[in-house]
Amino acid sequence: KAGVTQTPRYLIKTRGQQVTLSCSPISGHRSVSWYQQTPGQGLQFLFEYFSETQRNKGNFPGRFSGRQFSNSRSEMNVSTLELGDSALYLCASSLVGGTGIEQYFGPGTRLTVT
Amino acid sequence: QQQVKQSPQSLIVQKGGIPIINCAYENTAFDYFPWYQQFPGKGPALLIAIRPDVSEKKEGRFTISFNKSAKQFSLHIMDSQPGDSATYFCAASTTGTASKLTFGTGTRLQVTL
Numbered sequence A: 001k002a003g004v005t006q007t008p009r010y011l012i013k014t015r016g017q018q019v020t021l022s023c024s025p026i027s028g029h030r031s032v033s034w035y036q037q038t039p040g041q042g043l044q045f046l047f048e049y050f051s052e053t054q055r056n057k058g059n060f061p062g063r064f065s066g067r068q069f070s071n072s073r074s075e076m077n078v079s080t081l082e083l084g085d086s087a088l089y090l091c092a093s094s095l096v097g098g099t100g101i102e103q104y105f106g107p108g109t110r111l112t113v114t
Numbered sequence B: 001q002q003q004v005k006q007s008p009q010s011l012i013v014q015k016g017g018i019p020i021i022n023c024a025y026e027n028t029a030f031d032y033f034p035w036y037q038q039f040p041g042k043g044p045a046l047l048i049a050i051r052p053d054v055s056e057k058k059e060g061r062f063t064i065s066f067n068k069s070a071k072q073f074s075l076h077i078m079d080s081q082p083g084d085s086a087t088y089f090c091a092a093s094t095t096g097t098a099s100k101l102t103f104g105t106g107t108r109l110q111v112t113l
Helices: none
Strands: A005-007 A010-013 A019-024 A031-038 A042-050 A053-057 A064-068 A074-078 A087-094 A109-113 B004-007 B010-014 B020-025 B033-038 B045-050 B056-059 B062-067 B072-077 B086-092 B107-112
Touching: A005 A087, A010 A019, A019 A087, A019 A109, A031 A074, A042 A064, A042 A074, A053 A064, A074 A087, B004 B086, B020 B086, B033 B062, B045 B056, B045 B062, B045 B072, B072 B086
Parallel strands: A010 A109, B010 B107
Antiparallel strands: A005 A019, A019 A074, A031 A042, A031 A087, A042 A053, A064 A074, A087 A109, B004 B020, B020 B072, B033 B045, B033 B086, B056 B062, B062 B072, B086 B107
């Protein structure tokens, strides 16, 4: 069974632009969570989607948003990029979601904002 | 507010040694505690997880010890190998419809020959 896939793997954007990242969960998994990883702040939860609904949200500004499609694929969008948004963005999928069930991570998208 | 504290920040052991990584949590509602292993350029990979109704869990060379009263849990890697050199993260979450993983700050492990 294929793992979690994320596209693109690397991205360079300019401050003020917006970006969309994509995540395809493991087949059969209905929950998708997004995390930001930086050297300074570590791994931080952004939001979780289950059955196309956002079920939980971390402490990030409204510039960070996401959505989930009927096939469980998810996208996250960051508008008005700031230099501090440079990070590895990780997507994780789980079978049920929101119940402490195991989450499996993708390889991440490395975003660099210049 | 850091809800999961992890130590040490880095660790060097010789091959065959038993590195121990410790985590402490504050939120007593946490009831699921996974450990992840991350290699450079890769996403975190789930190693082993425990719930608070057991005090120890073993999977291969990896063991989690859990102390509910102290709100602490630790990862032991038996017979460590150079291939175990990676960053290890503990995490915690609550069971329910709105869980999310709260991660520790990570421990960079180096296993030398």
